[in-house]
Amino acid sequence: MKEPVLQIEKASKKFGGVAAVEDFSLNVASGSIYALIGRNGAGKTTALHLMSGLLKPDEGTVRVLGTNPFNAPPEHRQRVTFVAENQILPVNANLGQLAKFCAPLYPRWDHIWFGTMLARFGVGLDIDIKHLSQGQQRQAAIILAMAPKPELLLLDEPASTLDPIARREMMELVLALTREWECTVIFSTHILSDVERIASHVGFVTNGKVTLSSSLDEVKENVRLVRFNGVKNSDNIQIPGAIRVEKGTNSIAAVVRDVKEEELLALAAKLGASYSAEYLPLEDIFIEIQKGCRV
């Protein structure tokens, strides 16, 4: 079993006395496309900055590819690339020039991949960056971060401010990358329909902590909306695993988590009620779990 690409153990980081992340722990397996999901201010960006070695944690440890990224040698930095939210590229340069500047720093720089991807997404090599659209600039930044063939690619809100087509193209880029070579991608976002399209794993970040981390399939199979119809007296009935319950005159609906189907079917039988279950989109799941987390 391969070593996790990322291991963060109980990390905390304060800014001016306010904890951005606290008791933050996370493991990310090699080859996964991991989506960090959370509200604005939950700590996603701080977590990514810890991962990229831009920040040092006040407490706890961060290990990327087995190394502490904060004082890592250049060889390490060649294996991990990072695109910040709203990454700014030099506006008076063009991508050909930027590539010339960056390539010597990375032994695995792939000129052909770089050129092919730019061409595929219609981003010109010799057009000044200031003349590219926002979507194209974002694509360019991501393609620049991919050209070194990193083992780990970190993206902070790569899809924010992008239109639906640009977002779809960006996702295709990420998927193409993972088909091409063994790369782990960690990205933060709050566009959850995008996550459902490409992520293999998700982590929910709430108030500086990771409150859930698992494969996407597991989360979606685990949290569901169940209904019991034809319940005679709903007053004192406890639904196992319920995060939220709504009781009608003779029906009960509940969002449940971590509970076996058999238990719920047994309850339905006991109540003499009919039972149905449906799965929820990730966005709804996130909202339900967030509501449950609020103190």
Added chain:
Amino acid sequence: MGVLLHLNPTSGTPLYRQLANSLQQAIAAGDFKPGDRLPSVRELARTAGVNMLTAAKALQSLETEGLTETRRGVGVFVSVRAVEESLERKQELLKDSASQVAAQAVNFGLTEGQTLFVVLNEYRRFQNERTRPTN
């Protein structure tokens, strides 16, 4: 795959399951015959627009259900068994849409006969469109 594939990432069914069902349908419809090679994980991921883990899981589930067999270093192939059990499998695949129809019919309070009337009409309509000579 020669089939217009539409996956719905936000629906409750996991993506790998949707993809596996789509491949099952293609096999049942004869788009892939016994002995035909299925797309590799990489090819499938590319054409379906999913990550490699999802593509691998989809192919793995077909293997688990005995529809395909893997020849190491060569590829994944449709097994003969797949086509023999075709009728059962086709009916199994039809169940999903059928249960939606049945649930709605029961909610509306339709009788069995009234429900079958609707289903049969639709069946005949599609049947006629298929056999109509094309110009």
